[in-house]
Amino acid sequence: MLDVRRLRLLRELSHRGTIAAVAEALVLTPSAVSQQLAVLERETGVPLLERSGRRVVLTPAARTLVRHTEVVLDRLERAGAELVRARQGLAGPVRLGTFPTAARAIVPAALVALAERHPGLEPMLSEIDPARLPDALRAGELDLALTHDYDVVPVPPEPGVAVEPLCVEAVFVAARRDTPGDPGTPGLSRWRDEPWIIALPGTSCEVATLRACEAAGFAPRVRHRVDEFATVLALVAAGQGVALVPRLALVAVPAEVALEPLPVHRRTGVAHRAGAARHPAVAAVTAALRESVPPDLTAAP
Template sequence: MLDVRRLRLLRELAHRGTIVAVADALAFTPSAVSQQLGVLEREAGVPLLERTGRSVTLTPAGEHLVRHAEAVLERLEQATAELAAARHGPAGPLRIGAFPTATRAIVPAALAILATRHPALEPMVSEIDPAAVADALRAGDLDVALVHEYDFVPAPAAPGIATAPLCGEVTYLASADSGDTTTTDDLRVLRRRRHSPWITATPGTLCHTMTVRACQAAGFQPRIRHRIDDFTTVLALVAAGQGVALVPQLGIVDPPADVHLTRLPIHRRTRIAHRRGAAIHPAVAAITDALRAAVPDHLIAD
């Protein structure tokens, strides 16, 4: 009989790529991970890993077993959710991840709703970039999270993770002069900024990738001067004449008077993410309902 805990380690190795990364994520030592994977290979009766020096890759049999592991872990998550629903209503710790603008604009109102409807829940919020959410959910560090995607940066399907739509918002070009119109239906307005310095988020984030790809779609590579993740700081730098930037609607709060905003045909969509099979868990269902009730009226309903 295959041990589900060892199947989880194999699944994480398939997604994270190294034994050290699996050990860090799941609070094991690398030697313990290696030992458990060795036991799994003996249980399976066929080689699951191919070791070359320090690198480890999955054999075809290992990859096939990971696909089965995904299905098994989803069913176990669903069973856990059904048992929780049978035992009691939403109660206990609930670990929520969210990106900064959602943490400010949506999460506080959702927590207030949650406190009224389900006072036995103990929500704990952590800010996290959407790119790191799938790993955190699979590792059990989070129960639910808000993620986003842009028109130019669609989110790839993450194994073991399910998402549901929450809301959408538009994106603006922020500049320190009024040379642009207040709205546009195409990206030609970006091309007029091809010689301007640009302010983007830090590399590796979806916001950074969105800016680069939008500029490329307009026919140029942006000349990046500053890399800032906080949109309030981005707008302050724009007002100081340090460059132009693309800012989603939720990132625009009391912008400086010197900042001019041009609405663009670029949208950002926010989704609710959780482990596959967990949608009916009372706590996950409760925070999902609260988040939907907390979406500001000026955002695009999904």
């Protein structure tokens, strides 16, 4: 019978690309990972890895095995949920990943509700780059996580990860009140000649700004690159440029800043390992998060 732990290593290799990355993520040595994969190869009786320069790549048989592994791990998550439901009450740690604006606007109220309903549950919060969420969930570093994408930058599904919609928020263009842009131009193109403040390269917020401007017929002239929205709003107030800002980031907006809604939205979801939706702790945290969505946001069904 194939060992699930070795199957998990093969699945991780398919997602992370290198044995070194798998070893780092799972706190193992590269030689230990290689040895376990070699044992798995002997157990299956077929080649699973082949050399490509200095890297190893999965063979077609290995890719088939990974697809079956996703199903196996999904069923194991479901089995674990059934066992937890057989016990009385919820207790122990549950690890929640989040992005900064949700950590401020949604998570605190959810933690208060959880403490009242399930005092034995120990939520453990970590801010994490959304790009790392799928790997962190699959590796067991997190139990669930708040994630987001923009309707102009949809995120493709990740193997082994399920996402439940939570809420939808409007996106605004933030500009200093004495920076009218081109009054005769409608929509986002009104600010085509202004300097822009956008997020760091490779982030979904950066790509969303670039896509929205592209749809409006121009490429933004980038002056500053900042991720933290409070700093972005302070720079806008200082006349340093204009920026796109989602609703959850609109806390203590400086008086000098004017906001105009755009036909762009950011969607927040609760992500967890496939098969874990009915795990009592995951379900309890998800329910508390749903109840903590600010009332002026559109709640997802």
